[in-house]
Amino acid sequence: xxxxxxxxxxxxxxxxxxxxxxxxxxxxxxxxxxxxxxxxxxxxxxxxxxxxxxxxxxxxxxxxxxxxxxxxxxxxxxxxxxxxxxxxxxxxxxxxxxxxxxxxxxxxxxxxxxxxxxxxxxxxxxxxxxxxxxxxxxxxxxxxxxxxxxxxxxxxxxxxxxxxxxxxxxxxxxxxxxxxxxxxxxxxxxxxxxxxxxxxxxxxxxxxxxxxxxxxxxxxxxxxxxxxxxxxxxxxxxxx
Numbered sequence: 001x002x003x004x005x006x007x008x009x010x011x012x013x014x015x016x017x018x019x020x021x022x023x024x025x026x027x028x029x030x031x032x033x034x035x036x037x038x039x040x041x042x043x044x045x046x047x048x049x050x051x052x053x054x055x056x057x058x059x060x061x062x063x064x065x066x067x068x069x070x071x072x073x074x075x076x077x078x079x080x081x082x083x084x085x086x087x088x089x090x091x092x093x094x095x096x097x098x099x100x101x102x103x104x105x106x107x108x109x110x111x112x113x114x115x116x117x118x119x120x121x122x123x124x125x126x127x128x129x130x131x132x133x134x135x136x137x138x139x140x141x142x143x144x145x146x147x148x149x150x151x152x153x154x155x156x157x158x159x160x161x162x163x164x165x166x167x168x169x170x171x172x173x174x175x176x177x178x179x180x181x182x183x184x185x186x187x188x189x190x191x192x193x194x195x196x197x198x199x200x201x202x203x204x205x206x207x208x209x210x211x212x213x214x215x216x217x218x219x220x221x222x223x224x225x226x227x228x229x230x231x232x233x234x235x236x237x238x239x240x
Contacts, residue, residue, distance in 0.1 A: 041207030050146030156184035
């Protein structure tokens with residue numbers, strides 16, 4: 001791809017598939033970096049369908065403790081870290097414990113993408129024009145020009161989220177801009193193996209924030225094309 005040696009694969013939907021297949025690739029090939037791409041649900045109200053988001057870190061929002069309900073309120077089964085995001089009812093975020101060859105095991109609420117790759121994404125973002133339509137004859141064109149947003153937090157869990165109330169919670173508690181079902185797992189595997197990684201996600205829906213029904217089926221193809229276009233430009237800009 002763009003004169004760069006690329007091993008292209010599908011992760012499969014879900015956290016487990018993404019983690020399993022990322023590790024399989026790292027075990028069998030000499031991988032210098034991971035560039036992950038796909039569609040997502042928008043959480044930040046300022047984002048729109050078709051936008052491509054490149055978060056600076058990823059979190060697993062359902063890595064939680066389920067608390068016990070008592071007369072005094074929710075009582076989680078373990079102490080809650082001061083840096084933990086606020087709970088959603090009985091669900092108290094507890095982070096993930098992971099380390100690598102360079103870093104000791106620790107509890108992480110967010111795992112950062114590679115800062116060098118993120119800086120390159122910022123440069124590439126100004127050079128790519130995203131599409132409003134898959135083709136000129138498409139009936140489901142966007143009424144707005146989509147944009148590329150680099151930075152912020154992405155969140156993942158094994159959930160197809162389409163709930164406005166929970167979307168508001170993720171934006172307020174986690175400061176999330178997008179959610180999906182794989183990326184945080186890839187970020188964790190990349191961290192555990194000390195391999196640089198970055199994630200590109202294009203919005204196919206608003207995770208419950210849509211005025212009507214969920215629009216993933218309508219805009220999935222357009223979102224995929226926009227994400228792929230940005231990834232193509234990013235790979236072309238990578239150093240040899």
